[in-house]
Amino acid sequence: MITAITMIKTDPDKIPETAEKISSIEEVEAVYSVTGAWDLVVIVKVPDFEDLSDLVPGKISKAGAIHSTETMVAFRTFSQRDLETGFNLGD
Amino acid sequence: MITAITMIKTDPDKIPETAEKISSIEEVEAVYSVTGAWDLVVIVKVPDFEDLSDLVPGKISKAGAIHSTETMVAFRTFSQRDLETGFNLGD
Amino acid sequence: MITAITMIKTDPDKIPETAEKISSIEEVEAVYSVTGAWDLVVIVKVPDFEDLSDLVPGKISKAGAIHSTETMVAFRTFSQRDLETGFNLGD
Amino acid sequence: MITAITMIKTDPDKIPETAEKISSIEEVEAVYSVTGAWDLVVIVKVPDFEDLSDLVPGKISKAGAIHSTETMVAFRTFSQRDLETGFNLGD
Amino acid sequence: MITAITMIKTDPDKIPETAEKISSIEEVEAVYSVTGAWDLVVIVKVPDFEDLSDLVPGKISKAGAIHSTETMVAFRTFSQRDLETGFNLGD
Amino acid sequence: MITAITMIKTDPDKIPETAEKISSIEEVEAVYSVTGAWDLVVIVKVPDFEDLSDLVPGKISKAGAIHSTETMVAFRTFSQRDLETGFNLGD
Amino acid sequence: MITAITMIKTDPDKIPETAEKISSIEEVEAVYSVTGAWDLVVIVKVPDFEDLSDLVPGKISKAGAIHSTETMVAFRTFSQRDLETGFNLGD
Amino acid sequence: MITAITMIKTDPDKIPETAEKISSIEEVEAVYSVTGAWDLVVIVKVPDFEDLSDLVPGKISKAGAIHSTETMVAFRTFSQRDLETGFNLGD
Amino acid sequence: MITAITMIKTDPDKIPETAEKISSIEEVEAVYSVTGAWDLVVIVKVPDFEDLSDLVPGKISKAGAIHSTETMVAFRTFSQRDLETGFNLGD
Amino acid sequence: MITAITMIKTDPDKIPETAEKISSIEEVEAVYSVTGAWDLVVIVKVPDFEDLSDLVPGKISKAGAIHSTETMVAFRTFSQRDLETGFNLGD
Numbered sequence: 001m002i003t004a005i006t007m008i009k010t011d012p013d014k015i016p017e018t019a020e021k022i023s024s025i026e027e028v029e030a031v032y033s034v035t036g037a038w039d040l041v042v043i044v045k046v047p048d049f050e051d052l053s054d055l056v057p058g059k060i061s062k063a064g065a066i067h068s069t070e071t072m073v074a075f076r077t078f079s080q081r082d083l084e085t086g087f088n089l090g091d
Numbered sequence: 092m093i094t095a096i097t098m099i100k101t102d103p104d105k106i107p108e109t110a111e112k113i114s115s116i117e118e119v120e121a122v123y124s125v126t127g128a129w130d131l132v133v134i135v136k137v138p139d140f141e142d143l144s145d146l147v148p149g150k151i152s153k154a155g156a157i158h159s160t161e162t163m164v165a166f167r168t169f170s171q172r173d174l175e176t177g178f179n180l181g182d
Numbered sequence: 183m184i185t186a187i188t189m190i191k192t193d194p195d196k197i198p199e200t201a202e203k204i205s206s207i208e209e210v211e212a213v214y215s216v217t218g219a220w221d222l223v224v225i226v227k228v229p230d231f232e233d234l235s236d237l238v239p240g241k242i243s244k245a246g247a248i249h250s251t252e253t254m255v256a257f258r259t260f261s262q263r264d265l266e267t268g269f270n271l272g273d
Numbered sequence: 274m275i276t277a278i279t280m281i282k283t284d285p286d287k288i289p290e291t292a293e294k295i296s297s298i299e300e301v302e303a304v305y306s307v308t309g310a311w312d313l314v315v316i317v318k319v320p321d322f323e324d325l326s327d328l329v330p331g332k333i334s335k336a337g338a339i340h341s342t343e344t345m346v347a348f349r350t351f352s353q354r355d356l357e358t359g360f361n362l363g364d
Numbered sequence: 365m366i367t368a369i370t371m372i373k374t375d376p377d378k379i380p381e382t383a384e385k386i387s388s389i390e391e392v393e394a395v396y397s398v399t400g401a402w403d404l405v406v407i408v409k410v411p412d413f414e415d416l417s418d419l420v421p422g423k424i425s426k427a428g429a430i431h432s433t434e435t436m437v438a439f440r441t442f443s444q445r446d447l448e449t450g451f452n453l454g455d
Numbered sequence: 456m457i458t459a460i461t462m463i464k465t466d467p468d469k470i471p472e473t474a475e476k477i478s479s480i481e482e483v484e485a486v487y488s489v490t491g492a493w494d495l496v497v498i499v500k501v502p503d504f505e506d507l508s509d510l511v512p513g514k515i516s517k518a519g520a521i522h523s524t525e526t527m528v529a530f531r532t533f534s535q536r537d538l539e540t541g542f543n544l545g546d
Numbered sequence: 547m548i549t550a551i552t553m554i555k556t557d558p559d560k561i562p563e564t565a566e567k568i569s570s571i572e573e574v575e576a577v578y579s580v581t582g583a584w585d586l587v588v589i590v591k592v593p594d595f596e597d598l599s600d601l602v603p604g605k606i607s608k609a610g611a612i613h614s615t616e617t618m619v620a621f622r623t624f625s626q627r628d629l630e631t632g633f634n635l636g637d
Numbered sequence: 638m639i640t641a642i643t644m645i646k647t648d649p650d651k652i653p654e655t656a657e658k659i660s661s662i663e664e665v666e667a668v669y670s671v672t673g674a675w676d677l678v679v680i681v682k683v684p685d686f687e688d689l690s691d692l693v694p695g696k697i698s699k700a701g702a703i704h705s706t707e708t709m710v711a712f713r714t715f716s717q718r719d720l721e722t723g724f725n726l727g728d
Numbered sequence: 729m730i731t732a733i734t735m736i737k738t739d740p741d742k743i744p745e746t747a748e749k750i751s752s753i754e755e756v757e758a759v760y761s762v763t764g765a766w767d768l769v770v771i772v773k774v775p776d777f778e779d780l781s782d783l784v785p786g787k788i789s790k791a792g793a794i795h796s797t798e799t800m801v802a803f804r805t806f807s808q809r810d811l812e813t814g815f816n817l818g819d
Numbered sequence: 820m821i822t823a824i825t826m827i828k829t830d831p832d833k834i835p836e837t838a839e840k841i842s843s844i845e846e847v848e849a850v851y852s853v854t855g856a857w858d859l860v861v862i863v864k865v866p867d868f869e870d871l872s873d874l875v876p877g878k879i880s881k882a883g884a885i886h887s888t889e890t891m892v893a894f895r896t897f898s899q900r901d902l903e904t905g906f907n908l909g910d
Contacts, residue, residue, distance in 0.1 A: 015243055023170055034096070034163040035162075035163055035166065035308045041165070057561035064559070068558060070582060072126055072129065074124070077121055077122070078110040078111060079121055079122050095308075100796075103790075104790040107785055126800065144258035152285040195426040195430070197425055198349075214350055217344075217436065218343065219491070253308075254314060260289075260293060260304040260306070261296030376698040377698055377703070383533040396460070396529035397531050397694045399710050400854060402527060437489060440488050508712035508852065511854075519832070521831045523831060528686070528710055531687075576805055578806070580801060582799070599670065603670045608649075612650070617763075621761040621763065624748060625757070625758050640851060669893035673763060673891040709853040715849070737887075741883070741885070743880055744876055764890065
C-alpha cells in the first residue's frame with residue numbers, strides 16, 4: 001500500500017466543513033484538523049502510486065475553500081504495529 | 092487517543108538510520124521517509140495529550156542527527172472509514 | 183489544564199475589533215495585540231485537549247477578518263508562579 | 274504590567290534542559306515546550322517595558338543551546354475573563 | 365522615550381500616498397520609503413510603551429492600502445548623538 | 456543626508472556586546488536591540504550614498520558575531536514633525 | 547539543446563486542466579502533476595536559449611489559472627542515457 | 638552614477654507587457670524577463686541617489702499588474718569593463 | 729514508470745563534483761546543474777514507486793556535500809509529444 | 820549575448836574581499852555590493868548560454884566564503900535606451 005500525507009490550508013472559517021467533505025472521499029483513511037501552520041492533514045492509502053493522481057490533484061484539491069495543498073508520499077514505512085483500533089498501516 | 096504528526100529534517104545522509112531509531116520508540120505508530128521538503132514523518136498515538144511531552148521533545152527530538160522538527164497535533168479526526176466499517180480510530 | 187497559544191494575522195485595519203470579538207469567547211484567557219509579524223496572540227486554557235477542537239478551528243478561526251492562524255499547544259509547563267494578579271498557569 | 278511572549282528555537286536535543294534554565298529566571302512567568310515550528314514559548318511579565326531589555330537579549334538569549342528567538346510584546350490586553358471575575362491581568 | 369520601528373508593505377502603486385498619510389499622524393517621528401522587501405519604514409517615539417497600542421494597531425495600520433506591517437520595539441538604545449539636525453533619539 | 460536602516464541577526468548570546476561595538480562606529484546614529492525576528496537595528500546617517508559602502512559591508516558587517524544583515528536605504532523622508540518645528544531632518 | 551524545468555502553482559481546483567493546456571504547447575516535452583509544494587512541473591527542450599523567451603513568460607505563463615511560476619534552466623547535463631522509452635535528454 | 642537593481646513579480650500573464658511599459662521609463666537602463674522566482678529585473682542608473690525616489694516607488698511601482706518589487710542599490714561597483722556593446726557601468 | 733524530480737542544494741563549491749557522483753547512480757536519468765535557488769535537479773525513472781526508497785533517501789542523499797534535498801514525484805504525466813510520435817514515456 | 824544576474828550571500832565579514840575575487844573572473848561584467856537581503860550581485864555576459872556552466876557553478880561559486888547563490892538568466896532584454904541610441908545590448 002502507498003501512504004500519502006496531504007497538508008491543506010483552507011479558508012480560516014471553513015476548516016471543519018472542508019474536513020467533512022474530504023473525509024467522504026472513498027480512499028481517504030483519515031482527516032485531522034491540526035495545530036500549527038496547516039489547517040488539515042489527510043492520510044490516504046492506495047494500492048498503487050498511480051491511484052494518487054485522481055485522488056490528490058483530482059478530488060481532494062477540488063473539495064472547495066482550499067488555498068493550497070502539499071502532499072508528502074511515503075517512500076518507506078519503518079514501523080508497523082497492528083492496532084486493535086484498526087489504524088492499519090500495513091504495506 | 093491523541094494523534095500527533097511530527098515532521099523531521101535530518102542530516103541528509105542519515106535518513107534511514109534516524110527512522111530506524113525513532114521507530115523503536117514504543118508509542119510511535121509509524122515512521123515514514125517521505126517526498127518533499129521534510130525527510131521523515133512520525134505518527135504517534137497516545138491516550139492523553141500530556142503523554143506527548145516526554146515523547147516528542149523528550150525521546151523523538153533526541154534520536155540524533157536531527158536538524159529540526161515540527162509537530163502537528165490533531166484537534167479532531169474526521170474519518171469516513173471508521174463510520175462505515177465500525178473501526179474505532181480511537182479519537 | 184491544556185494551554186494553547188494561537189497567533190493570528192488579521193486584516194491590517196481590523197486588529198482591535200477582531201481582538202474584542204475573540205476575547206468574548208468563553209474559554210479565552212487573554213487576547214493581546216502584539217508587535218512583530220503576527221497581529222494578535224490568544225491564550226486559551228481548557229481542561230482537556232479535545233476541548234480545543236471546537237474552540238480554535240471552530241470559534242476563533244470564525245471570528246471574521248482573519249487571514250491565517252497558527253496554534254502552538256503546550257506539551258509541558260516548566261514554571262508556575264501563582265500570581266496575585268490571577269494569571270493562573272496551573273496544570 | 275507589560276507582557277512579552279518569546280518564541281525560542283533550541284538545539285533539538287536540548288529542549289527540556291533549556292526550558293528548565295529559563296524557568297529559573299525570576300521575571301519569567303511560564304515556559305512551555307510547544308507543538309509547531311518553535312520549541313519553547315516564554316511568557317514574561319514586567320512592570321515597565323525597559324525591564325525587558327536585561328531580560329530578553331540579556332538573560333533569556335544567553336540560556337545556552339539557543340538557535341534563535343523572536344519576542345512579541347503585547348501592545349494591549351483584551352481579556353473577557355478579568356472583566357467578569359475582577360481578576361486584574363495587570364495590563 | 366520608547367522607540368518603535370514599523371515596516372510596512374503597501375499596494376505597490378500607493379507607496380508615496382500612504383507615506384504622506386502616515387506622516388500626518390502626530391506621534392510619528394519620520395516615514396521613509398525604502399529599498400528592499402518592505403515599502404515604508406515608520407519611526408515612532410512615545411513616552412510610554414502603552415501609547416503604542418493606539419498608534420500602531422490603531423492609527424498606522426488603518427492608513428489604508430496596507431498589506432502587512434511588522435513592528436520592532438527598541439528594548440534599549442546603545443548610542444545617542446544629539447544632532448544639530450534635530451533627529452533626537454534621546455531616551 | 457542619506458538614512459540607512461540596517462537589521463542584524465547576531466549570535467543569540469552576543470546581542471548587547473555586538474550592539475556596543477557597532478555603536479562606537481562614528482557614522483552610526485543609534486543602535487537598538489529590538490523585539491521581533493531581528494536582534495539589532497542600526498540607524499546610519501551619511502552625507503552621500505557612496506559613504507555607505509565603507510560603512511555597511513565595510514565596518515558594520517565586520518563587527519563580529521554577526522549571522523546576517525539586511526540594509527534598507529531611505530529613498531525619501533516623509534516627516535510631519537520637521538515641517539511644523541522647522542527641524543531639518545537633512546534629507 | 548537547452549533544458550528548462552518550470553515549476554507552477556495553479557488554482558488548487560484547476561491542476562489537471564491547466565496541465566492539459568500546457569501540454570498542448572509545441573515545445574513542451576512533458577508536464578507532470580507532482581507531489582510537494584508545487585502543483586505542476588513542465589520540462590521544455592529548445593535548440594537555443596533565446597527560444598525560451600516566447601515559451602515561458604510568453605505561452606506557459608499565459609495558460610490561465612496560474613498563481614506563480616519558477617523556471618530553472620540547466621547549465622549543464624551530467625548524464626545522458628538514451629532510453630528505449632524515448633525520453634531523449636540529448637544535448 | 639548610482640546603480641539600482643529592482644526585482645519585480647507581476648501578474649503571471651502580463652510579464653512581457655509590463656516589461657515594455659517599464660522599459661519606456663527614461664532612466665531605465667534595461668529590463669529583463671528572467672528565470673527564477675522573480676519575473677522581471679530592471680537596471681536603473683541615476684546620477685544621484687535622491688533621483689531613485691521618484692523612479693522606483695514613483696514610476697516603476699506604478700507600471701500596473703505589479704504584485705511586489707524589491708530594490709537592491711549598489712553600495713559599490715567592483716569591476717568595470719567598458720564594453721563596445723555599450724553596457725556602460727561607469728561610476 | 730514513476731518519474732521523480734529531486735532538487736538539491738550542495739556546498740556552493742562542490743556543484744559539478746556532486747553532480748558527477750549522482751549521475752553515476754544507475755537509475756538516474758539525468759542530472760542538471762541549474763539556475764535559481766537550487767544547485768542541481770535529478771530526474772529519476774523507476775518501474776515502481778517502492779524503488780524510490782533506496783534511491784532518494786538511500787543513494788542520492790548520501791552522495792556527499794549535500795545540504796538539503798526536495799523530491800517531487802509525478803502523479804501523472806501529461807505529454808503532447810508522446811501522443812503524436814507514439815513514444816511511450818512509460819507513465 | 821546572454822545576460823545572467825547572480826545574487827550571492829557571503830560570510831558577513833568577507834563581502835568586499837569576495838567581490839574583488841569574483842570581479843577578476845574574465846566574463847564578469849560587474850560586481851556590486853548591495854543593500855537588501857543579498858550581499859553581492861554579479862552581472863555576467865556571455866555569447867552562448869552554455870558558457871554559463873563553467874562560469875556560475877564553476878568559477879563564481881568557488882570564489883570562497885560563499886554561503887549561497889541564486890542566478891537569474893535573462894530570457895529577453897527590453898531596453899528603451901538601445902533603441903534610441905542604437906547601442907546594441909547584444910541580446
